[in-house]
Amino acid sequence: MTDEIRQVGVVGLGKLGSCVAACLASRDFDVIGLDADAAKVEAMRSFRAPVEEPRLQETIDQGRARLQATSSFAELVQRSEACFFVTPTPSLPDGSFDNLFMLQALRSVAEQVSRQGKRNYLFNVNSTVTPGTCDAVFLPMLEEILGGKCGRDFGLGYNPEFIALGNVVKGLLAPDFVLVGESDLQTGDRLEGLYRRFCTNGAPVERMSCANAELTKISVNCAVTMKISFVNQLSAVCAKMPGTDPRVILGAIGRDRRIGSEYLKPGLGYGGPCFPRDNRLFQYTAKMVGADAPLARATDEVNEQVNRRLLKTVLGYVSAGTPVGVLGLVYKPLATITDCSPGVWLCQQLVKQGKAVYAHDYAPLENVEKDLGKTVKIVRDPEEMISAGCSVLAITCPWPAYKEVFRSSKTLSAATIVDPWAMLNGWTPKQTTVSHVVVLH
Numbered sequence: 001m002t003d004e005i006r007q008v009g010v011v012g013l014g015k016l017g018s019c020v021a022a023c024l025a026s027r028d029f030d031v032i033g034l035d036a037d038a039a040k041v042e043a044m045r046s047f048r049a050p051v052e053e054p055r056l057q058e059t060i061d062q063g064r065a066r067l068q069a070t071s072s073f074a075e076l077v078q079r080s081e082a083c084f085f086v087t088p089t090p091s092l093p094d095g096s097f098d099n100l101f102m103l104q105a106l107r108s109v110a111e112q113v114s115r116q117g118k119r120n121y122l123f124n125v126n127s128t129v130t131p132g133t134c135d136a137v138f139l140p141m142l143e144e145i146l147g148g149k150c151g152r153d154f155g156l157g158y159n160p161e162f163i164a165l166g167n168v169v170k171g172l173l174a175p176d177f178v179l180v181g182e183s184d185l186q187t188g189d190r191l192e193g194l195y196r197r198f199c200t201n202g203a204p205v206e207r208m209s210c211a212n213a214e215l216t217k218i219s220v221n222c223a224v225t226m227k228i229s230f231v232n233q234l235s236a237v238c239a240k241m242p243g244t245d246p247r248v249i250l251g252a253i254g255r256d257r258r259i260g261s262e263y264l265k266p267g268l269g270y271g272g273p274c275f276p277r278d279n280r281l282f283q284y285t286a287k288m289v290g291a292d293a294p295l296a297r298a299t300d301e302v303n304e305q306v307n308r309r310l311l312k313t314v315l316g317y318v319s320a321g322t323p324v325g326v327l328g329l330v331y332k333p334l335a336t337i338t339d340c341s342p343g344v345w346l347c348q349q350l351v352k353q354g355k356a357v358y359a360h361d362y363a364p365l366e367n368v369e370k371d372l373g374k375t376v377k378i379v380r381d382p383e384e385m386i387s388a389g390c391s392v393l394a395i396t397c398p399w400p401a402y403k404e405v406f407r408s409s410k411t412l413s414a415a416t417i418v419d420p421w422a423m424l425n426g427w428t429p430k431q432t433t434v435s436h437v438v439v440l441h
Contacts, residue, residue, distance in 0.1 A: 003186070005122065005194045006030060009080035011105045012127075013040040013069070015337075016161065017086030018050045019168040020126065024084075025063025027173075027198050032068040032079045044069035052336045052364055055169040077112035082122035082190070084159075085109075089127045091277045095284030096130045099137060106138060110145040113154070122155040122190060128217055128278065131285050134158050134210035139183065151184030157191050158210040160217040165272065166334025174201040181213025215285070221278035222296055227263045228270045229302035235266045236309065247422065267421045268310060268396065269303035271331035271340035276303075307342055310394070310420065311349050313438060317416040318392045323356035325385035326376075327405075328397020330363045343396035344371045351375045358385035362399050383409060394418040 006029060010021040013035035021033040021044070035041050040050035047064045049056040060067065070076055076083070087101040106123060113121045123142060125134060139150050150156050158181030163171030178195045182188030188207045195205055208216070231250060238244040246266045254261030270276065279296050286293035318324055331341035338344045343359065348371070350357045357376045368378065379385055382405045385393065391414070395402055398421040406417065406424060417424065418438050 003190050003193060005082045005190055007080045007082070008032075008194075009034065009076040009083035009109070010086060011035075011076070011083060011109065012086035012088075013037070013044055013050050014086065014088070015051050015053060015165060016126070016163065016168060017084075018044065019053060019056055019059070019163075019172055020084055020086055020161070021067065021069075022056060022059040022063055023169060023172045024198065025065075025067035026059050027063075027200075028066065029194075029198070030066050030079070031063070032070055032076050034070055034073065034076045038071060041069045041071050053168050054166060054334060059169050073108045073112045074116075077109060077116055077118065077121075081118075081120075082124055082194075083109050084124045084126050086126045089129055091280065095277075095280040097128065097133075097277075097281060099129065099133060102127060102129065103137070103141070106142065107145065110142050114146050120154060120186075122157060122187060124157040124159050124191065126159055126161060128160055128274070128281075129158070129214060130281060131214035131218070132211055134181065134183075134214065151186070155187030155190065156183040156210065157181060157187050158213045159191060160213070162217075162220060164332075165337065166332065173199060175199065175203045178203050178205045179213050179216055180205055180207045181210035182207055183210060218278040218282045218285070221275055222282045222299070224263060225270050225275050225279050225303070226295060226299045228275075229299040231264055231266055232269060232306045233302050236305065239309075265421070267398065268342040269306040271342060272335065273337065273339045276300075276340045307345055310342060310346060310396075310418070313418055314346065314350070314392050314394050315353065317418070317438065318355065322391035323358055323385070323388055324350050325382075325388075325390035325393040326350075326357060326359040327361075327382060327385075327393060327395045327402050328399060329359055329361040329365060329368060330397055333397060333399050334363075336363045336365070338365065338368055338371055341397070344368075346394060346396055347372055347376045358388055358390060360385060361397065362401060386415075390415060392416050392418060395420065395423060398423055 008024050008029050008031050010017055010033045013033045021031050025031040033044050043050040047060050049060060085102060085105050087105050089097040089102055092098050139156055143150055146154055148154060160179060161172060162175055180188055180191045192205045235246040238246045250264040253259055254264045279300055283293045283296045326343050326347050329338050329341060329343040331339060347357050347359055358379055359376050360379050360382050386409055393415055403423050416438055
């Protein structure tokens with residue numbers, strides 16, 4: 001066996017997995033991807049991006065000579081010496097993560113490794129899992145199926161990626177650091193060697209046990225969400241204290257090298273597929289080992305307060321009998337999903353209050369009708385909600401193009417614009433019919 005991994009399988013061709021496969025191929029690895037969704041497999045076979053993500057198609061084009069896709073686990077194992085598992089791990093009601101899809105994928109690959117008599121195959125888990133899962137659940141199952149010893153006959157790694165939707169390709173190729181959880185030294189050496197060839201920026205590789213890596217992954221996101229909630233806590237105080245501006249204060253605070261300026265920007269709370277559920281998973285993990293996580297709980301509470309403050313502000317300015325416009329349904333610009341987004345939450349709450357709601361987003365929306373049903377009118381152009389006479393227009397996702405909408409609109413009626421990110425700071429509306437712009441503090 002050679003320690004250098006050249007052939008990689010990727011199970012799961014969703015928003016992260018398809019980018020992992022494409023990036024590996026673009027960096028001269030031979031890659032074969034697999035997904036239960038035949039449409040995703042066919043797209044990858046045809047060298048078309050299976051999902052919407054900036055730079056994904058370009059990256060597929062770069063690596064197409066080394067990129068394949070299949071629906072067969074037998075073929076995937078035959079053409080690989082390591083497999084990256086990027087399957088869904090949905091949240092359960094108690095805050096833990098469901099292993100069902102990951103277990104199915106690991107079992108299917110392991111059975112083929114056993115049948116094909118492959119030695120030293122490396123199982124690399126990329127999806128976030130409940131801390132302790134690799135050692136307590138995955139490793140015993142793999143040893144039973146393979147009839148061998150982890151660290152001697154096969155390897156198990158836990159290697160989550162720290163990426164942001166809308167910037168996944170860059171996040172994969174040029175990360176701040178690479179986190180490698182290893183079942184044994186050889187597995188760690190092989191994964192570190194892979195990333196030394198894969199990363200374009202010479203990113204440091206942090207190696208540790210799988211349990212440490214599992215806890216590190218969610219701790220990083222807890223630290224970031226705590227920072228976001230600190231900003232929103234300060235903003236709430238400034239809103240009640242005349243003469244104060246959170247942007248001025250945060251600009252100074254960010255100069256301190258112990259704090260830094262990243263994420264020190266007022267706006268709305270955090271959302272998306274990772275931050276909210278990783279924070280809840282940390283709380284679950286603490287509870288399971290008999291510890292407490294008051295900071296994680298407080299972070300969630302502050303995040304919820306931001307949404308409630310947004311709703312109260314909008315309701316305070318809406319005129320009786322007039323609709324409300326919500327600009328932005330995805331949780332952040334360049335994303336295409338609405339998981340825990342302030343915009344969707346605001347629409348839902350306004351409908352409960354009996355308000356007519358118009359909504360817009362620049363992203364190709366996925367499953368938005370599941371979130372909003374037919375109760376919210378989705379418009380293709382923000383001008384439609386302006387023409388509809390919305391008395392309040394709330395920016396709930398800071399797409400830069402919204403700034404231009406208000407600057408160029410010729411039909412803007414008497415309206416209050418709720419602008420949590422101060423996108424319109426310094427802008428004086430030409431239309432005298434605009435009531436005013438409210439910066440949510």
